[in-house]
Amino acid sequence: MYDRSDDRSDRRNRDDRRLSHQSIRDLRFWAGLRPGQECGRLLWHPPTSATLYTDASSAGWGGGLTVDGVKYEARGFFGPGDATKHINAKEILAVTLSLLSFEDKLRVGAVVRLMRAPVHGRGATAGSAAWTRSCVVLGDHRFGAGAGGETSAQLLSLALAESTKGNYANKWVAFVFFCQASGYTYLPATTETVACYLGFIFERGTVAPATLQGYLTPINAVHALMQMERPAVGPLLVALRHGYARAYANISGGLRVKRVPLPAAALLRFANLGLTTADAGLRRRLAGLVMTGLTFSRPGGGANLLRKDVSLTGDSIKVQIMDYKHGARTDRERILINLPRRSGGGDDAPFRLVHMHLSAIAMATADGDQPCFSPVGDLRPLPTEVATVWMREAIYLLDVHPPDGGMYAGHSLRACAATSYRSIGGELDACAQLMGMKDKSTDVVSASYVDALVDTGDAARELYDRYLRVWR
Secondary structure, eight states, rough: HHHHOOOOOOOGGGOOOOOHHHHHHHHHHHTTOOTTTTSSSOOOOOOOOOEEEEESSSSSEEEEEEETTEEEEEEEOOOOOTTTHHHHHHHHHHHHHHHTTTHHHHHOOOHHHHHHOOOOOOOOOOHHHHHHHHHHHHHHHHHHHHHTTHHHHHHHTSSHHHHHHHHHHHHHHHHHHHHHHHTOOOTOOOOHHHHHHHHHHHHHHHOOGGHHHHHHHHHHHHHHHOHHHHSSOHHHHHHHHHHHHHHHHHHHHSSSHHHOOHHHHHHHHHHHHHOOOSHHHHHHHHHHHHHHHHOOOTTTTTTTOOOGEEEEOOSSSEEEOOOOOOTTTTTTOEEEEEEEOOTTTTTOOOHHHHHHHHHHHHOOOOOTTTTSSOOOTTTOOOEEEEEEEEHHHHHHHHHOOOOOTTOTTTTTHHHHHHHHHHHHTTTHHHHHHHHGGGGSSHHHIIIIIOOOOOOOHHHHHHHHHHHHHOOO
């Protein structure tokens, strides 16, 4: 503007030129800016014309967008790497995924891609690595540099499984943050401090009484490593946890829902869907679910079978479970399972699906460390919760619903196997051996996995009578 007003060729019209009122207001705005405080703020704020709302659950996410009165929706399931995250992280991820779904309407894709969480959060976590380093440093300090000291420090770091170390580290950090924010001493902590921590957890409203021990055990574990008295034990904590459970039940309107076995008919439908779907990824996940159910595996155990753990013949699948929960710590043996094709020449959809998928893996790669139910080339282990995520996807697709007051979780597959096998006349001893119970104990099988009131029907026989022929 100054250059134009100083233009000699247009000097004759300079006196006739006047600034508009808006230009004068803009100049006053610029002249009044304070350096370092107001520079960089928006000059004009456009009116809000879009509203985004999101939500997340343990299994999936959903989002809605309203633009000038027009509504759009998006939804989906969390991947295996995201299913294990805290609900707060899932809520943030739901926002990210919703924004990506409406990218063409909001024009925020470039920003959202910088926020996007990785698809996989698998393998050794930062928490487990930190726990390992702490154990090594503590062992070096305690055992010294003498003969065997360094090895003892390494053995101390191997006392827990990687997933357990990661969980303990994250829970311990949460406790430390609470103590620092509240002015409490966290090492050594007192029972009263732990009691206050339980009150804080209850106020959050996201932790059920059944999972409360997972927040206390890491506190005791750290104190045990330091050879300090464990603070999260004793009659005071017992009374407090009873009160926690009663208050939680009052707020929830009753006791927690019951984890029920997946119906054998539903598992059979998983197999049939896997044989008919054109989605290779869905077929792989359904094969993992069926394999987990047929081998009585823990959640994630069947899904993490490696190519070298399985051998195929025309009429059988031979499986060795190399490691499982508490297996190494209690010096147990591997579990060997012979999964035969059903006799009688029937269809046997479960066997066909698993055998077909494993045959495809064997032809696609010679790498013995290839997980059987991960994409070829991806050698990272799947998280233990993957079976729950896959199962919820399958029951959603097939419109399977739990009974009133019940719920399906990862262990519902294992309970399906035990309940179905027992209902067709299978022996508890054989069931305990297939499940890898310590000393082949049948007590836990009867108490925690077999539901004697479930009517399994003909589907149970189609799935599990193959083992009756083997064991008899």
